[in-house]
Amino acid sequence: MPDTIRVKICGLTRPQDVQAVADAGAAYAGFVFFPKSPRHLEPEAARALALEVPPGLAKVALTVNAEDALLERILETVPIDMLQLHGSESPERVAEVKARFGLPVMKAVGVATEADLPALAEYGRVADQLLVDAKPAEGAALPGGNGLAFDWRLIAGRRWPVPWMLAGGLTPENVAEAIHLTGARQVDVSSGVESAPGEKDAETIAAFAAAAFA
DSSP: OOSSOEEEEEOOOSHHHHHHHHHHTOSEEEEEEOTTSTTBOOHHHHHHHHTTSOTTSEEEEEESSOOHHHHHHHHHHSOOSEEEEOSSOOHHHHHHHHHHHOSOEEEEEEESSGGGTHHHHHHHTTOSEEEEEEOOOTTOSOSSOSOOOOOGGGGTTOOOSSOEEEOSSOOTTTHHHHHHHHOOSEEEESGGGEEETTEEOHHHHHHHHHHHHO
């Protein structure tokens, strides 16, 4: 498997999803802890899935503006390797979570226009990784996983202080172009490899990873 592109499949809900992600050669498996999402898991259910994840595949917990009590419950229950903060958490909150829980923190930052780019540098000073995602439409129920893309040319050739991952509207059909245009070395997908909201498709996961690695 090429070591230059790392793939994250987010929003796993079933044992067969974990197997498909492992078989595809992905680097990260994401679990969602956000009740409004069709991919939401309670910590006990996520634990059962996380225990199926083979060594070498990083387990990521996606939360949205989570209080410490929820983060504690998740981490006490589920063997997690990285926290993904996907809400409106401030840089101060990112630093606080990182210090308190002792895990690497990935901060999602929504991008729609050039005006959104300075936030990436700001969060890059406190997070361990950045997730460069499409900014959701005003009033959207979900902060991510909406199948929306942004103009990838906005970030072409840009770099930040920490590793970053491209997300937002990626599919097996466009991920190679997205990598080419942006220079991303990591890509994240959720709805783009589903047959229905919250239901991953093993063949599509394999096709996505193959396109990313090509």
